[in-house]
Amino acid sequence: MQGYIYPNEFELQWSLLIVLYPYITGLVAGAFILASLERVFNVKEVQPTYRLALLTALAFLLVAPLPLQAHLGHPERSYEIFLTPNRKSAMAMFGFVYAWYLTVVLLLEIWFEYRKDMVLWAREAVGWRRWLYYGLTLGATDLSDPSLKFDDAAGRWITVIGIPSAFLLHGYVGFIFGSVKANPWWSSVLMPVVFLFSAIVSGIALVLILYVVISLFRSRPVDMRCLDKLASFLFYAMIVDVSLEMLDFVHRLYESEESIDILSQMIESRLFISLIVLQLVLGTLIPLGFLGVFSPALHRGLARGSDELRRLIYLMSAVLVEIGIFSIRWNVVIGGQLFSKSLRGLTVYKVELLGLEGLATTLVLLALPFVILWVLVKVLPPWEEPAGLRRLDGV
Amino acid sequence: MTRDEEPSVAPADDPRPTPAVDRRRFVEDALKACAAGCPLILAVMRLPAAAAQRPAGEAAYDPAEHLYGMGIDIQKCIGCGRCVAACKAENDVPLDGYHFNTWVERYVIDEDGDVTVDSPNGGFDGFPPPAAESEIRRTFFVPKLCNHCANPPCVQVCPVGATFSTPDGVVLVDEQYCIGCRYCIQACPYGARWFHPTKHVAAKCTLCYHRLVKGLVPACVEVCPTGARIFGEVEQRPTPLARFMRMNDVQVLKPHLNTRPKVYYANLDGEVR
Numbered sequence: 001m002q003g004y005i006y007p008n009e010f011e012l013q014w015s016l017l018i019v020l021y022p023y024i025t026g027l028v029a030g031a032f033i034l035a036s037l038e039r040v041f042n043v044k045e046v047q048p049t050y051r052l053a054l055l056t057a058l059a060f061l062l063v064a065p066l067p068l069q070a071h072l073g074h075p076e077r078s079y080e081i082f083l084t085p086n087r088k089s090a091m092a093m094f095g096f097v098y099a100w101y102l103t104v105v106l107l108l109e110i111w112f113e114y115r116k117d118m119v120l121w122a123r124e125a126v127g128w129r130r131w132l133y134y135g136l137t138l139g140a141t142d143l144s145d146p147s148l149k150f151d152d153a154a155g156r157w158i159t160v161i162g163i164p165s166a167f168l169l170h171g172y173v174g175f176i177f178g179s180v181k182a183n184p185w186w187s188s189v190l191m192p193v194v195f196l197f198s199a200i201v202s203g204i205a206l207v208l209i210l211y212v213v214i215s216l217f218r219s220r221p222v223d224m225r226c227l228d229k230l231a232s233f234l235f236y237a238m239i240v241d242v243s244l245e246m247l248d249f250v251h252r253l254y255e256s257e258e259s260i261d262i263l264s265q266m267i268e269s270r271l272f273i274s275l276i277v278l279q280l281v282l283g284t285l286i287p288l289g290f291l292g293v294f295s296p297a298l299h300r301g302l303a304r305g306s307d308e309l310r311r312l313i314y315l316m317s318a319v320l321v322e323i324g325i326f327s328i329r330w331n332v333v334i335g336g337q338l339f340s341k342s343l344r345g346l347t348v349y350k351v352e353l354l355g356l357e358g359l360a361t362t363l364v365l366l367a368l369p370f371v372i373l374w375v376l377v378k379v380l381p382p383w384e385e386p387a388g389l390r391r392l393d394g395v
Numbered sequence: 396m397t398r399d400e401e402p403s404v405a406p407a408d409d410p411r412p413t414p415a416v417d418r419r420r421f422v423e424d425a426l427k428a429c430a431a432g433c434p435l436i437l438a439v440m441r442l443p444a445a446a447a448q449r450p451a452g453e454a455a456y457d458p459a460e461h462l463y464g465m466g467i468d469i470q471k472c473i474g475c476g477r478c479v480a481a482c483k484a485e486n487d488v489p490l491d492g493y494h495f496n497t498w499v500e501r502y503v504i505d506e507d508g509d510v511t512v513d514s515p516n517g518g519f520d521g522f523p524p525p526a527a528e529s530e531i532r533r534t535f536f537v538p539k540l541c542n543h544c545a546n547p548p549c550v551q552v553c554p555v556g557a558t559f560s561t562p563d564g565v566v567l568v569d570e571q572y573c574i575g576c577r578y579c580i581q582a583c584p585y586g587a588r589w590f591h592p593t594k595h596v597a598a599k600c601t602l603c604y605h606r607l608v609k610g611l612v613p614a615c616v617e618v619c620p621t622g623a624r625i626f627g628e629v630e631q632r633p634t635p636l637a638r639f640m641r642m643n644d645v646q647v648l649k650p651h652l653n654t655r656p657k658v659y660y661a662n663l664d665g666e667v668r
């Protein structure tokens with residue numbers, strides 16, 4: 001502690017788990033928006049990651065409410081948010097935005113996308129798998145031309161609705177923080193927009209990592225055209241994201257409100273590692289530099305490098321980007337609680353190791369989506385498995 | 396007396412010799428003082444004695460008839476911390492140094508204009524002499540509590556409506572209903588809320604609502620030896636608060652946030668946030 005803080009401010013209220021929540025929803029929104037690119041704007045190159053991105057979004061979305069739930073003082077009362085929401089509260093809308101996104105957007109889109117395959121798998125499989133796939137089709141087993149066309153059209157429409165929904169999902173998370181006028185570090189109209197673009201960045205980076213790593217494990221070749229495209233998208237999204245954050249930063253400096261002194265003190269001391277080192281240098285500047293040089297985003301790539309080298313550089317940059325985005329969430333959530341609202345002092349946050357809100361829980365919650373994704377990928381393989389299917393198609 | 400002449404340390408007649416006074420004994424003392432002061436203050440308050448004693452007072456209480464607020468005269472506060480102790484005893488607030496419905500801050504402004512603020516243990520034990528390196532220009536105590544804002548951000552953000560404003564202008568938390576998300580604690584600009592370590596719900600000053608409905612004043616008001624805390628109705632009624640607001644230039648904390656506080660300070664220094 002340093003300076004004066006209100007006595008009630010000794011305890012930080014929102015812990016590591018609340019850092020996780022915007023991080024995970026960001027990944028959901030980002031992965032979905034990437035998938036939508038292929039669908040709506042017909043970006044053929046990223047097609048190999050389309051289904052993977054959808055399943056990734058679903059896996060992370062299923063985990064998104066868990067850190068919130070675990071953090072509540074009375075988790076057993078959380079259903080009250082649905083029963084008696086306070087319509088003036090930004091947080092009360094979480095349940096509705098979440099339910100809308102999960103059921104209307106993601107599940108429906110995945111269902112239409114996979115229906116044909118599920119029917120085929122159901123015909124091919126034996127035993128319980130047969131019943132599983134049959135159950136998943138919900139009995140809609142018609143594979144006639146008009147019905148397949150309908151699947152496609154429906155999928156497209158859902159994506160069109162899905163894009164603003166993904167914006168809503170994550171912009172809304174930004175609003176939860178941005179609308180707290182009591183907190184000068186949070187209170188900003190740019191917050192939802194910054195959240196959104198950092199979400200897109202993190203989503204693209206995640207799908208890129210997953211695609212490379214999964215291909216490695218399946219010992220399949222990585223489609224370099226796809227990877228180059230992903231890397232370029234990542235680069236563009238980062239440029240927008242960085243510009244927005246710079247705008248926010250310059251705006252704060254220029255307005256120089258009464259909070260500016262304590263906030264600069266906080267950045268120089270408490271947030272130095274997480275903001276300057278991790279977020280800015282490691283998470284932004286270095287990957288931006290690498291992507292700018294090696295990806296075809298600028299002028300077909302300044303330096304071309306072998307496929308092998310580019311793959312490595314993209315992978316490394318994407319990992320750095322993920323670390324950077326996690327630091328952004330940390331700097332927002334924890335940073336917003338490190339200075340006193342008296343603007344006279346700073347406090348400290350020590351992450352506990354065990355315990356419900358500790359590091360262990362966080363790691364488990366971070367690992368969980370990957371487990372879910374593994375199951376999803378087993379049940380709904382996101383890549384073309386030509387052999388068996390082609391045989392069936394030919395029948 | 397101008398503010399420059401005000402004592403810069405806790406007054407010599409402070410009954411507690413050291414800050415390390417036995418807390419339990421002190422709370423007992425405070426309660427005794429509270430009991431002793433009760434009739435006196437009530438007389439001053441000109442509350443009808445019947446209202447104060449009426450056992451079934453709650454039945455007759457009509458919240459729509461009231462709009463409560465509090466006045467604080469900074470020049471009168473001597474930083475004895477009795478209000479802090481009385482509040483903790485009255486409202487069952489944990490006796491540690493991190494949970495307060497009300498606390499007292501001390502501002503010490505030296506010759507260079509540098510401001511030092513402290514609130515050791517929320518002012519519960521009074522204040523040790525300031526560790527002033529240069530000459531003190533002026534110093535004063537500022538009691539703080541929930542402002543029972545008329546436009547309360549804490550109520551706005553609560554996802555389930557567990558935090559609410561009563562018709563008589565008090566902001567309360569329903570602890571049977573609060574889900575413990577702590578959004579309200581983040582939204583309060585004054586640090587007036589805390590999280591109950593065993594009940595796992597948001598907690599805060601209730602203006603001693605359980606006493607108000609019986610026609611009593613809040614515990615902190617009752618024990619204040621100098622009358623620095625003034626309780627009453629905000630709107631033109633012949634109560635001490637109305638008189639206080641007529642006689643003084645009153646200000647509220649952080650007015651730019653438009654929370655419209657109902658705790659009014661007289662003689663507030665610009666350094667206070």
Ligand code: SF4
Pocket residue numbers: 540541542543544547548549550566582583584585586587588599654
């Ligand atoms: S002071 Fe804080 S807790 Fe009290 S009503 Fe205002 S915002 Fe709410």
Ligand code: SF4
Pocket residue numbers: 552553554555556557558568572573574575576577578579580596597
């Ligand atoms: S902690 Fe309780 S009172 Fe505060 S916002 Fe959450 S549910 Fe409402």
